[in-house]
Amino acid sequence: xxxxxxxxxxxxxxxxxxxxxxxxxxxxxxxxxxxxxxxxxxxxxxxxxxxxxxxxxxxxxxxxxxxxxxxxxxxxxxxxxxxxxxxxxxxxxxxxxxxxxxxxxxxxxxxxxxxxxxxxxxxxxxxxxxxxxxxxxxxxxxxxxxxxxxxxxxxxxxxxxxxxxxxxxxxxxxxxxxxxxxxxxxxxxxxxxxxxxxxxxxxxxxxxxxxxxxxxxxxxxxxxxxxxxxxxxxxxxxxxxxxxxxxxxxxxxxxxxxxxxxxxxxxxxxxxxxxxxxxxxxxxxxxxxx
Amino acid sequence: xxxxxxxxxxxxxxxxxxxxxxxxxxxxxxxxxxxxxxxxxxxxxxxxxxxxxxxxxxxxxxxxxxxxxxxxxxxxxxxxxxxxxxxxxxxxxxxxxxxxxxxxxxxxxxxxxxxxxxxxxxxxxxxxxxxxxxxxxxxxxxxxxxxxxxxxxxxxxxxxxxxxx
Numbered sequence: 001x002x003x004x005x006x007x008x009x010x011x012x013x014x015x016x017x018x019x020x021x022x023x024x025x026x027x028x029x030x031x032x033x034x035x036x037x038x039x040x041x042x043x044x045x046x047x048x049x050x051x052x053x054x055x056x057x058x059x060x061x062x063x064x065x066x067x068x069x070x071x072x073x074x075x076x077x078x079x080x081x082x083x084x085x086x087x088x089x090x091x092x093x094x095x096x097x098x099x100x101x102x103x104x105x106x107x108x109x110x111x112x113x114x115x116x117x118x119x120x121x122x123x124x125x126x127x128x129x130x131x132x133x134x135x136x137x138x139x140x141x142x143x144x145x146x147x148x149x150x151x152x153x154x155x156x157x158x159x160x161x162x163x164x165x166x167x168x169x170x171x172x173x174x175x176x177x178x179x180x181x182x183x184x185x186x187x188x189x190x191x192x193x194x195x196x197x198x199x200x201x202x203x204x205x206x207x208x209x210x211x212x213x214x215x216x217x218x219x220x221x222x223x224x225x226x227x228x229x230x231x232x233x234x235x236x237x238x239x240x241x242x243x244x245x246x247x248x249x250x251x252x253x254x255x256x257x258x259x260x261x262x263x264x265x266x267x268x269x270x271x272x273x274x275x276x277x278x279x280x281x282x283x284x285x286x287x288x289x290x
Numbered sequence: 291x292x293x294x295x296x297x298x299x300x301x302x303x304x305x306x307x308x309x310x311x312x313x314x315x316x317x318x319x320x321x322x323x324x325x326x327x328x329x330x331x332x333x334x335x336x337x338x339x340x341x342x343x344x345x346x347x348x349x350x351x352x353x354x355x356x357x358x359x360x361x362x363x364x365x366x367x368x369x370x371x372x373x374x375x376x377x378x379x380x381x382x383x384x385x386x387x388x389x390x391x392x393x394x395x396x397x398x399x400x401x402x403x404x405x406x407x408x409x410x411x412x413x414x415x416x417x418x419x420x421x422x423x424x425x426x427x428x429x430x431x432x433x434x435x436x437x438x439x440x441x442x443x444x445x446x447x448x449x450x451x452x453x454x455x
Contacts, residue, residue: 050420050425052383052418052420052425052426054383054385054416054418055374055452056347056351056370056371056374056450056452057370057371057373057374057451058370058373058374058377059374059377059378059381059383059385060377060381061381061382061383061420079370080451080452080453081451081452081453082430082432082434082452082453084416084418084428084430086418086425086426086428088425088426093425093426095426095428097428097430099452099453101453112400112402112404112405113402114401114402114404115402127400127401127402129324129400129401129402129404129405131405131437131449133366137366137369137370138451139435139437139449139451141435141451141453165323165397165398166397166398166407166409166435167407167435167449168398168400168405168407168437170323170324170398170400170401172401
């Protein structure tokens with residue numbers, strides 16, 4: 001009788017204690033996962049649980065049986081970042097963290113180029129910055145070689161290769177000596193991005209004019225204006241003709257037409273005539289004393 | 291540099307609502323890559339924009355309201371956070387992020403002035419709620435790479451990506 005009593009007490013005690021002996025929930029996480037790759041999380045314990053994976057890029061919730069392996073397909077997590085994983089069982093929880101890293105091949109570029117228009121022969125005048133992303137728009141922070149290319153109308157190409165830092169690379173380049181559209185391209189692996197940059201003539205390099213009589217007037221005409229690289233200065237550039245005589249001054253502003261500027265001023269014997277455009281001063285003519 | 295960090299902390303404290311816990315923010319900007327002059331006013335605007343973005347992101351994820359992201363996020367960062375909020379709504383989850391310390395380094399200001407890159411070693415707590423019930427609180431320490439671009443009146447976060455320390 002006493003033996004049966006102890007058996008009963010023992011059985012009840014075991015039945016009461018058995019939940020305490022159930023294995024507590026735990027997870028085994030990968031240290032890192034490549035974005036867009038399948039992975040799995042091993043759980044242990046007994047009973048049911050909920051697995052939460054939480055990050056800024058994605059949130060997942062899975063009901064599961066402890067002891068099972070939670071499998072995630074390639075598309076389940078594709079946003080790179082830091083993720084917290086929490087396994088909540090009926091009587092215990094476990095947690096950890098892992099990182100999702102960008103997938104390797106670059107797939108997208110964000111290319112910033114400036115300016116869209118600039119004078120020729122400008123040192124470090126063109127700048128470009130690029131950010132390199134994978135197919136899931138994750139910034140690829142591992143060092144990646146980037147090639148910048150600038151090819152102008154003359155066909156001369158400047159090429160420079162730099163390595164990304166924290167997913168970005170940048171460069172500064174000189175504009176070409178010859179005017180025209182330049183192709184500013186960045187290449188990373190098999191992908192590239194191009195911007196068109198218009199290179200325009202710079203300021204006139206020199207200004208030379210001639211004069212001839214035309215009745216009571218003097219007809220003035222410049223030689224075709226060119227910048228220091230030999231590019232024709234664009235029409236519309238203003239040339240200022242100034243005539244000084246007897247303490248008075250007459251000024252005429254004339255835009256270039258077909259590369260030259262023409263003006264008529266009163267013909268005073270002894271007048272001093274000059275021309276200027278921008279910061280360039282032309283030759284001086286002393287009328288009647290030549 | 292210290293003066294700048296102090297100024298930024300003061301500016302940020304002034305923008306927080308009463309009763310909100312204030313994260314500490316330390317800023318280093320001694321070795322900024324890029325050729326453009328990076329004056330203190332721009333630095334302060336960038337850091338203020340970033341710290342405010344964290345506050346609004348936390349509110350958006352807690353309340354599951356993607357509209358709260360509009361002011362501070364743009365492009366990829368906004369798209370991803372919006373998707374996360376939709377995931378949360380679908381699964382009945384909400385998350386509460388409490389940023390406690392930011393250790394910011396400004397690493398790049400692009401020559402054309404259209405982007406700034408920061409690295410933030412941030413300490414935060416994340417709380418996970420399932421159908422309103424708190425499931426867990428976790429402390430986290432992560433390194434974030436951030437790209438910000440200028441908008442009409444403020445700098446907005448375009449990339450916010452955690453990575454291995």
